[in-house]
Amino acid sequence: MSVTVSDNNSSSIIVAAGPVTMHRKPLLPVTDVPEAELDAVRSAAWVGFGSRGEPVTVADSAAARLAADGPGLAVIVGPPGYGKRAAALRALLTAARAEENEGRGKPEVKEIRADWKDPVAPDLDMLPDASGTGYLLDVASEIGSWTNTDKVAIGLVGHAEKLRRTGSFLVVVADAQSWPADGSGALGRVVAPATVRPSAHRVARAHLQHLYRRPELTGWLDPQPDPPGKAGGGADLLTGSSSPADAVRLAGILSVVEASPEGLRVARETFQEWGDQIKEVFAATQDRPDDRALLIAALFLPGQEAPIVQAASRELLKEPAKTNVREILTGPDLTTRLEQVKAKVEGRCVTFDHRPGYAQAVLRHLWRQRPDLHVPLLGWIGGLTRPKQPGAALLAPIGDLLADLAAAENDIRVIEEIRNWIDTEAMGTEHLELIAGVLARTAQADGLGPAVRRKLLRWAQEGDEAVARTVALVCRTSFSDNYPQQALVRLRHVLGRAARDQAVSAAEEALREFAARDDQLGRVWRVVSGWATGRPDDLAGHRAFLALVDPCAGTRTLRILLEAGGSDREVKQALIEAWSMTLVDGQVHEEAKAVLVGWAHAFADDAGIRRQVLTDILREVVARHVMTTPISALVYGEPGVRYDRAVIELRKELAFPAGDVFAALEPER
Numbered sequence: 001m002s003v004t005v006s007d008n009n010s011s012s013i014i015v016a017a018g019p020v021t022m023h024r025k026p027l028l029p030v031t032d033v034p035e036a037e038l039d040a041v042r043s044a045a046w047v048g049f050g051s052r053g054e055p056v057t058v059a060d061s062a063a064a065r066l067a068a069d070g071p072g073l074a075v076i077v078g079p080p081g082y083g084k085r086a087a088a089l090r091a092l093l094t095a096a097r098a099e100e101n102e103g104r105g106k107p108e109v110k111e112i113r114a115d116w117k118d119p120v121a122p123d124l125d126m127l128p129d130a131s132g133t134g135y136l137l138d139v140a141s142e143i144g145s146w147t148n149t150d151k152v153a154i155g156l157v158g159h160a161e162k163l164r165r166t167g168s169f170l171v172v173v174a175d176a177q178s179w180p181a182d183g184s185g186a187l188g189r190v191v192a193p194a195t196v197r198p199s200a201h202r203v204a205r206a207h208l209q210h211l212y213r214r215p216e217l218t219g220w221l222d223p224q225p226d227p228p229g230k231a232g233g234g235a236d237l238l239t240g241s242s243s244p245a246d247a248v249r250l251a252g253i254l255s256v257v258e259a260s261p262e263g264l265r266v267a268r269e270t271f272q273e274w275g276d277q278i279k280e281v282f283a284a285t286q287d288r289p290d291d292r293a294l295l296i297a298a299l300f301l302p303g304q305e306a307p308i309v310q311a312a313s314r315e316l317l318k319e320p321a322k323t324n325v326r327e328i329l330t331g332p333d334l335t336t337r338l339e340q341v342k343a344k345v346e347g348r349c350v351t352f353d354h355r356p357g358y359a360q361a362v363l364r365h366l367w368r369q370r371p372d373l374h375v376p377l378l379g380w381i382g383g384l385t386r387p388k389q390p391g392a393a394l395l396a397p398i399g400d401l402l403a404d405l406a407a408a409e410n411d412i413r414v415i416e417e418i419r420n421w422i423d424t425e426a427m428g429t430e431h432l433e434l435i436a437g438v439l440a441r442t443a444q445a446d447g448l449g450p451a452v453r454r455k456l457l458r459w460a461q462e463g464d465e466a467v468a469r470t471v472a473l474v475c476r477t478s479f480s481d482n483y484p485q486q487a488l489v490r491l492r493h494v495l496g497r498a499a500r501d502q503a504v505s506a507a508e509e510a511l512r513e514f515a516a517r518d519d520q521l522g523r524v525w526r527v528v529s530g531w532a533t534g535r536p537d538d539l540a541g542h543r544a545f546l547a548l549v550d551p552c553a554g555t556r557t558l559r560i561l562l563e564a565g566g567s568d569r570e571v572k573q574a575l576i577e578a579w580s581m582t583l584v585d586g587q588v589h590e591e592a593k594a595v596l597v598g599w600a601h602a603f604a605d606d607a608g609i610r611r612q613v614l615t616d617i618l619r620e621v622v623a624r625h626v627m628t629t630p631i632s633a634l635v636y637g638e639p640g641v642r643y644d645r646a647v648i649e650l651r652k653e654l655a656f657p658a659g660d661v662f663a664a665l666e667p668e669r
Contacts (some may be wrong), residue, residue, distance in 0.1 A: 058193065076173050407448055456486075485523075572613065
């Protein structure tokens with residue numbers, strides 16, 4: 001379809017009929033693979049040898065499975081750290097090139113997000129099946145939790161058979177044990193095992209030379225005759241057990257440093273996460289808890305003035321400022337103390353910018369070595385980030401620190417401690433948004449993500465208002481872009497709360513924001529309309545429907561739905577049915593009355609909506625439900641309530657009873 005639009009300098013253009021449809025179940029989200037990743041596996045940066053020179057054959061094996069007769073499927077299995085994702089992408093690119101060489105066009109390479117409604121029982125009907133596409137599906141972190149792996153595996157083979165017929169194919173990345181290769185011949189034939197770890201030294205050198213264009217640094221990674229660790233030699237940083245990811249991280253660090261002894265020293269310390277320096281600091285401050293508290297305060301208050309950092313450290317120790325002049329004048333100066341814990345004081349401000357990753361490394365050290373500090377540390381952060389406190393303006397970097405900690409530790413206990421913080425603190429919106437940001441990032445992390453997503457599902461069903469509200473705030477982040485189905489499930493639980501509290505309001509706002517994104521309204525509408533028309537007592541479904549069609553929060557979503565309803569009878573009928581089910585649910589009568597008044601104003605204001613579609617829907621709804629409280633109030637009014645001109649005009653447009661009824665309900669002049 002081609003559309004040409006002109007003279008629209010101050011207008012918005014909405015193409016509604018396409019994305020808003022009722023005809024198919026929402027599919028799993030599909031995303032582009034970053035071009036940098038594709039460059040790494042298609043170019044000379046690809047490494048096909050292990051640390052002892054043995055060939056790495058998994059990518060070729062997977063590509064051969066895709067090229068063979070049968071399903072367009074390869075399943076790469078193996079332990080973490082064997083480069084399975086890179087091998088999958090290389091296999092997909094190889095298969096795409098073969099298709100192009102055969103004159104069948106070049107398939108695009110896309111990644112499928114494993115956004116199952118129920119992660120332990122994947123619904124394979126949600127798998128995308130576009131023609132001419134090579135798909136990557138990474139389930140390594142979740143396949144072990146599937147309740148019926150054999151059934152899902154057989155279903156994946158069947159789906160890949162359909163893909164083959166459309167010029168598409170699929171590479172699945174799994175763990176080392178869970179794929180049922182012995183279940184049948186078909187399940188075994190698609191397996192490509194990763195048995196050789198690519199040489200980390202070769203990977204790092206290849207990335208430096210071919211991706212970062214820093215060939216002058218590759219020699220620093222070559223084995224040296226000098227003792228390991230001597231200045232100028234970095235070969236010892238990678239070993240035979242180092243993963244390709246370790247090598248890529250080291251190459252990335254080296255790519256931005258100066259090719260000087262000092263630059264390479266910083267690169268070494270950064271890659272080693274400043275381990276020697278941290279040991280030195282904690283050994284030197286063994287009997288000086290005030291200096292350790294000063295270090296912790298500096299981690300969470302980057303760029304703040306030194307006296308502010310010192311005051312925060314005293315809050316952590318729960319000790320008042322010194323008032324005895326003798327004590328004040330005793331010991332090293334504040335700047336000296338900060339420099340002794342490896343901070344830099346520039347002017348009056350404290351920073352660790354000269355030591356990349358130092359703050360994260362110190363925090364991980366504290367978390368591992370001082371478990372008794374977990375609860376008081378999080379409580380102190382809560383106070384530090386309150387309004388008018390020094391951390392209030394630093395919610396983003398503080399949240400990043402906590403998220404990095406949780407992801408790096410790959411320990412769900414970190415998340416549980418953060419969740420307990422919600423329970424133990426009387427928190428405002430800023431604190432809940434901080435926690436939501438941490439939860440959102442860790443819910444999307446490769447290793448920890450599935451466990452965090454399961455926690456979010458459970459917490460969405462809890463009675464605690466602050467916890468449920470936090471889950472709703474998570475669903476306002478990028479989590480809903482990458483895991484839309486799971487975000488909708490969690491929002492439904494929050495919307496089903498008995499009382500209309502702040503958690504419900506936050507969930508409604510999250511749903512509206514979600515639907516307002518250009519590529520998500522179709523998905524949200526199909527799901528929400530299904531909820532709203534399913535049962536007459538579905539409180540969550542009816543709240544969700546009213547939130548979507550309420551023009552008081554913005555008319556864009558309503559405009560698109562009415563536009564789609566004007567060209568697609570099924571969408572229009574779904575709107576009628578959703579209203580019908582909602583109106584018989586007495587739990588949402590007040591909300592329904594408010595939305596109906598909002599429709600009257602949208603009609604009167606001529607806010608770019610399909611007015612004829614709106615009136616068609618309302619006529620049908622009124623004919624069915626004239627005796628329900630919301631419709632009765634719209635048509636006949638309520639004792640003691642005076643409606644404005646917009647409602648009166650809508651009644652006339654719909655040809656509701658005229659005469660004395662309208663006269664009695666005229667608004668005050």
